[in-house]
Amino acid sequence: MRVIVVGAGFGGIGTAIELHRHGFTDVTVLEVASGLGGTWLYNTYPGAACDVPSHLYSFSYAQRRNWTRLCSPQEEILRYLHEVASYYHVDRCVVPNSKVVCCAWDDRACVWTVRTEDGASREAEAIVLATGQLNQPALPRIEGLDSFAGHSFHSARWDHDYDLRGKRVAVLGTGASAVQFVPEIATQVQRLSLFQRTGNWFLPRGNRPYPKPLRALFQRVPRVQRLRRGFMFRYMEALTATIRHPHTYGRLAALRSALFMRWQLRDPQIRRKALPDYTFGCKRVLFSSAYLPALQRDNVELVTDSIVRMDPAGPVTGDGRTHEVDCVIYGTGFKTNDFMFPMEITGVGGHSLRDAWAGGAHAHLGITVPGFPSMFILYGPNTNTSGGSIIFFLEQQIGYLRQALEHVHSNGAAALDVRADVETASDRELQSRFEGTAWTMCDSWYRNEAGRVVANWPGYMSEYRERTRTLDPTEFQLYYRADESQ
Numbered sequence: 001m002r003v004i005v006v007g008a009g010f011g012g013i014g015t016a017i018e019l020h021r022h023g024f025t026d027v028t029v030l031e032v033a034s035g036l037g038g039t040w041l042y043n044t045y046p047g048a049a050c051d052v053p054s055h056l057y058s059f060s061y062a063q064r065r066n067w068t069r070l071c072s073p074q075e076e077i078l079r080y081l082h083e084v085a086s087y088y089h090v091d092r093c094v095v096p097n098s099k100v101v102c103c104a105w106d107d108r109a110c111v112w113t114v115r116t117e118d119g120a121s122r123e124a125e126a127i128v129l130a131t132g133q134l135n136q137p138a139l140p141r142i143e144g145l146d147s148f149a150g151h152s153f154h155s156a157r158w159d160h161d162y163d164l165r166g167k168r169v170a171v172l173g174t175g176a177s178a179v180q181f182v183p184e185i186a187t188q189v190q191r192l193s194l195f196q197r198t199g200n201w202f203l204p205r206g207n208r209p210y211p212k213p214l215r216a217l218f219q220r221v222p223r224v225q226r227l228r229r230g231f232m233f234r235y236m237e238a239l240t241a242t243i244r245h246p247h248t249y250g251r252l253a254a255l256r257s258a259l260f261m262r263w264q265l266r267d268p269q270i271r272r273k274a275l276p277d278y279t280f281g282c283k284r285v286l287f288s289s290a291y292l293p294a295l296q297r298d299n300v301e302l303v304t305d306s307i308v309r310m311d312p313a314g315p316v317t318g319d320g321r322t323h324e325v326d327c328v329i330y331g332t333g334f335k336t337n338d339f340m341f342p343m344e345i346t347g348v349g350g351h352s353l354r355d356a357w358a359g360g361a362h363a364h365l366g367i368t369v370p371g372f373p374s375m376f377i378l379y380g381p382n383t384n385t386s387g388g389s390i391i392f393f394l395e396q397q398i399g400y401l402r403q404a405l406e407h408v409h410s411n412g413a414a415a416l417d418v419r420a421d422v423e424t425a426s427d428r429e430l431q432s433r434f435e436g437t438a439w440t441m442c443d444s445w446y447r448n449e450a451g452r453v454v455a456n457w458p459g460y461m462s463e464y465r466e467r468t469r470t471l472d473p474t475e476f477q478l479y480y481r482a483d484e485s486q
């Protein structure tokens with residue numbers, strides 16, 4: 001069975017490893033970038049790190065005992081992925097500089113044709129779309145954005161050739177990325193105007209390098225590292241509980257966060273501006289002990305007046321003020337609702353995935369969509385986590401799709417397709433589980449314009465594990481080639 005994987009981030013590499021380990025050796029990983037790494041290749045902004053502890057933000061079968069600190073920086077995570085890919089010999093499956101433009105299912109031949117931008121096309125019995133939710137940088141819709149005469153770039157495409165030292169800089173956005181790079185650049189720039197549309201809830205993050213004795217303990221006593229991973233898992237599940245129960249656990253967490261923020265923000269004016277006015281956990285809770293102190297630096301201004309347009313000199317706010325700057329950095333996130341689009345995907349009968357998802361993306365367990373046989377999505381709709389590790393979710397999805405391919409193989413079939421009634425029922429049940437949770441209590445990138453939560457899983461990591469642990473063959477129909485008997 002030939003399998004084409006689109007994207008060589010954690011999802012794509014993890015898929016190649018799992019399939020190789022289970023005897024599916026014809027795996028090709030097409031990657032638009034010049035190498036593997038996905039989000040950890042692209043996001044190189046100063047201070048880039050994962051705020052999920054590395055003992056959990058890593059493959060369960062490739063645990064490290066030499067992480068240098070709780071939350072690893074970007075280079076360490078990228079190095080880890082390279083090492084794992086090389087150890088399992090799947091780095092050689094990656095075809096870099098290959099931008100997939102379309103995947104089309106052929107009803108008669110029961111194969112997918114995958115075309116890349118260079119005009120090449122490949123065939124496969126199964127495709128895995130591992131492009132993730134956070135891969136296409138989004139620029140804000142602001143009038144006159146292109147008229148800015150200075151330098152500009154997005155946080156996920158950091159311009160390391162541009163020297164920020166002594167410059168007047170505007171940062172738009174105060175999400176998880178900006179919160180990491182603002183404290184880093186605030187010490188270099190002459191002036192930093194930080195434009196905040198919505199405040200965030202913060203929790204502390206101490207991230208000093210592990211002291212030598214602790215590193216030695218991890219190295220010498222494997223059990224300690226396993227215990228730590230287990231502890232992190234439970235800690236993250238507890239964070240999800242605060243989001244699922246906003247009036248009880250959520251209130252306590254909000255109190256904890258507010259106390260931390262008050263303690264860090266001594267300046268009452270900045271504090272008033274920075275404190276969020278929405279339910280704890282509705283947007284991503286941010287872990288940083290460095291960001292709020294940076295707001296109180298003399299060269300930093302937190303601007304909460306909304307930007308009405310961009311002028312050649314810089315952003316213009318509602319109060320009529322032009323914020324003259326040399327450089328604008330967009331920390332404005334990603335086109336999260338686009339998933340793998342603009343890639344064109346057509347399934348049974350030539351129907352497009354774009355049409356199937358016109359009312360918002362949905363997939364059974366975030367992985368399979370009716371009418372798209374043997375197409376598997378990783379980190380697909382409703383599989384983002386607000387409290388947990390995406391690597392954990394990816395591992396479940398990868399194990400599930402491997403079972404699906406084994407099911408096809410053992411039945412001598414050509415492909416499998418999730419039953420439409422199964423997908424509809426599971427989606428209805430999933431959406432109903434958001435009722436009363438913090439996710440529905442404000443607008444965020446987790447929801448589409450109609451208000452449907454399309455990004456997040458509504459529950460705990462452990463629930464997702466239970467549901468994806470064993471593939472239920474009755475939920476699928478098998479396809480056979482025209483020349484094979486059913």
Ligand code: NAP
Nearest residue numbers: 049050051140173174175176177178197198284331332333
């Ligand atoms: P983000 O969380 O989507 O934040 C985007 C920011 O830009 C928000 O503050 C948003 O304000 C603001 N914004 C968007 N459009 C704007 C406009 N027109 N005018 C003014 N402000 C605007 O993006 P991100 O910080 O890149 O993070 C994206 C996701 O990546 C995170 O949620 C997280 O899942 C992941 N991430 C994870 C880590 C980690 O350590 N694990 C680190 C970085 C990123 P509003 O809040 O008002 O929309």
